[in-house]
Amino acid sequence: MIRRRKPISPERRAEAGELMIEVKNLSKRFDDRPVLDGLSFTVNAGETLGIIGPSGCGKSTILKLISGLIVPDSGEIIVHSKELGLVFQGSALLNSLTVRENMSLALRSKRLGRKEEEKIIADKLKLVGLGDYMYAFPTQLSGGQQKRTGFARAIANDPKVVLYDEPTTGLDPVMSTVIEDYIIEMADELNPASIVVTHQFSTWQRTADRIILLHAGQIQWQGTPEEALVSDNPYMKQFAHATREGPMLIGEI
Amino acid sequence: MTFSFPRKSLAKIHLSPWSFIEEQFGSGVELIGQCIILFCQTLYYIARAEIDWREVFRQCYMIGVKSFVVVSVTALFVGFAMSLQIARELVLFGADTAIGGVVSLALVREIGPITAGVIVAGRVGSAISAELTTMMITEQIDALKIMRIDPVQFLVVPRYLAGFLMMPILSIYAMFIGLLAGIMIAHSAANVPPATFLDSVKQTILDRDFFVHFLKAVLNATIVIIFSCAIGLHTRGGAEDVGLATTRSIVWTMTVIFIVNYIVTSLTYAPR
Ligand SMILES: Nc1ncnc2c1ncn2[C@@H]1O[C@H](COP(=O)(O)OP(=O)(O)O)[C@@H](O)[C@H]1O
Numbered sequence: 286m287i288r289r290r291k292p293i294s295p296e297r298r299a300e301a302g303e304l305m306i307e308v309k310n311l312s313k314r315f316d317d318r319p320v321l322d323g324l325s326f327t328v329n330a331g332e333t334l335g336i337i338g339p340s341g342c343g344k345s346t347i348l349k350l351i352s353g354l355i356v357p358d359s360g361e362i363i364v365h366s367k368e369l370g371l372v373f374q375g376s377a378l379l380n381s382l383t384v385r386e387n388m389s390l391a392l393r394s395k396r397l398g399r400k401e402e403e404k405i406i407a408d409k410l411k412l413v414g415l416g417d418y419m420y421a422f423p424t425q426l427s428g429g430q431q432k433r434t435g436f437a438r439a440i441a442n443d444p445k446v447v448l449y450d451e452p453t454t455g456l457d458p459v460m461s462t463v464i465e466d467y468i469i470e471m472a473d474e475l476n477p478a479s480i481v482v483t484h485q486f487s488t489w490q491r492t493a494d495r496i497i498l499l500h501a502g503q504i505q506w507q508g509t510p511e512e513a514l515v516s517d518n519p520y521m522k523q524f525a526h527a528t529r530e531g532p533m534l535i536g537e538i
Numbered sequence: 539m540t541f542s543f544p545r546k547s548l549a550k551i552h553l554s555p556w557s558f559i560e561e562q563f564g565s566g567v568e569l570i571g572q573c574i575i576l577f578c579q580t581l582y583y584i585a586r587a588e589i590d591w592r593e594v595f596r597q598c599y600m601i602g603v604k605s606f607v608v609v610s611v612t613a614l615f616v617g618f619a620m621s622l623q624i625a626r627e628l629v630l631f632g633a634d635t636a637i638g639g640v641v642s643l644a645l646v647r648e649i650g651p652i653t654a655g656v657i658v659a660g661r662v663g664s665a666i667s668a669e670l671t672t673m674m675i676t677e678q679i680d681a682l683k684i685m686r687i688d689p690v691q692f693l694v695v696p697r698y699l700a701g702f703l704m705m706p707i708l709s710i711y712a713m714f715i716g717l718l719a720g721i722m723i724a725h726s727a728a729n730v731p732p733a734t735f736l737d738s739v740k741q742t743i744l745d746r747d748f749f750v751h752f753l754k755a756v757l758n759a760t761i762v763i764i765f766s767c768a769i770g771l772h773t774r775g776g777a778e779d780v781g782l783a784t785t786r787s788i789v790w791t792m793t794v795i796f797i798v799n800y801i802v803t804s805l806t807y808a809p810r
């Protein structure tokens with residue numbers, strides 16, 4: 286029996302409403318080709334927004350814009366948090382450093398004492414089941430273990446905003462479920478504003494409170510994962526049922 | 539069904555020599571600009587003493603210790619060939635006793651720094667640009683930025699300091715190996731005893747020669763590390779770009795080393 290996202294508890298609903306991410310009229314072009322074209326959405330504390338859409342529609346670009354790695358051409362992005370965690374699509378661990386040292390980089394800006402840092406690192410690694418891998422190098426880990434390390438590193442300093450870039454893509458179904466469970470646990474325990482970018486059905490169905498469907502640089506549909514399954518919107522229908530027929534042409538994707 | 543070239547690869551084949559020169563020139567100017575900025579940022583962190591010494595020592599090992607063998611072999615054979623030519627000519631003029639002086643002049647002023655510089659450019663510069671390009675395309679650099687760690691402070695500063703420390707040592711080492719080769723050649727091919735050879739060396743070499751030697755070594759270190767880091771940190775794309783960045787870094791660092799070497803020589807040794 287696959288566990289789904291718990292309904293928002295009353296306490297969390299009280300805390301929610303605190304606006305964490307505001308995106309207004311966001312546009313971005315690459316080489317004169319518009320990738321994002323006037324996007325607006327918000328994410329509250331305690332809420333998980335799923336962004337879904339075909340490959341190359343600009344999902345990773347949105348996360349890079351929110352985390353400040355690239356700048357928008359126009360529009361506004363406001364993140365009401367200093368701490369921000371990004372789980373990269375390819376885990377992006379520093380290959381020359383051990384798992385422990387990778388974790389310690391994330392905590393560097395906090396300037397903790399050695400003991401304190403050690404404890405946080407051990408705790409977070411235990412959370413993702415990698416307590417015994419402190420001194421392993423990333424190349425000695427399997428793909429799933431690397432993803433989990435990247436996950437642990439992103440949440441090391443308890444960020445109030447967590448962004449996940451295709452956290453389950455390329456993993457086997459069991460590992461996908463494990464990662465989805467982590468995302469759900471994170472959301473339940475730490476109450477961050479989260480964005481999960483994915484095109485994997487189980488992931489957006491299980492982890493998101495609300496989803497937006499992106500295509501051609503714009504939001505084509507938004508609603509809850511349950512509504513998505515019965516939506517009449519031609520884009521959402523095509524995406525949810527994975528059919529060839531629909532407005533998302535093969536040639537464009 | 540029609541087959542069409544991907545437009546990007548077609549654009550790389552230049553039909554007009556002018557567009558080729560224009561693109562080469564443009565990207566060259568851009569790279570030099572990136573190097574100047576990177577160098578200033580590096581000096582800024584060094585001036586603020588924000589240095590990770592453990593990483594500096596690790597890089598010293600990567601840059602210095604691992605280059606010793608190849609520098610030894612190269613300097614030895616360059617020394618052999620050069621000494622043989624010099625000995626041959628000087629013997630003709632009956633100036634056997636001056637062999638040591640001429641060989642050591644060539645070594646301390648030109649051959650030492652340039653041999654070490656070119657070897658480090660080939661061995662270390664290429665490795666640095668491959669490593670940083672890989673970190674770029676696998677988003678490791680982005681990960682650093684997210685964790686609010688400046689890639690310049692974290693990656694470039696230790697490499698630069700290590701190059702700065704190791705290059706003079708390698709240059710002087712190359713010079714001594716070359717001198718050893720000179721002594722061997724002078725002894726075997728021109729019957730000059732080592733003592734005579736060394737006497738001639740002592741009479742010819744001035745303090746200024748060592749200063750210029752050191753200056754060249756430090757400049758070479760700067761060129762190799764800054765160019766290869768700048769190329770690495772500004773390459774985007776996929777796995778094939780790692781190879782391109784490596785080639786680019788070797789071509790640039792070696793070319794610039796030769797040019798700068800000549801500029802220093804002409805400023806310090808031009809006949810008056
Ligand atoms: N740095 C860049 N330079 C040029 N084009 C880019 C760059 N980053 C992304 N793109 C392009 O923008 C589009 C969206 O990319 P991306 O956000 O990675 O898509 P997704 O994550 O949805 O698969 C793609 O067509 C990609 O080629």
Ligand SMILES: [Mg+2]
Nearest residue numbers: 344345374451
């Ligand atoms: Mg992506």
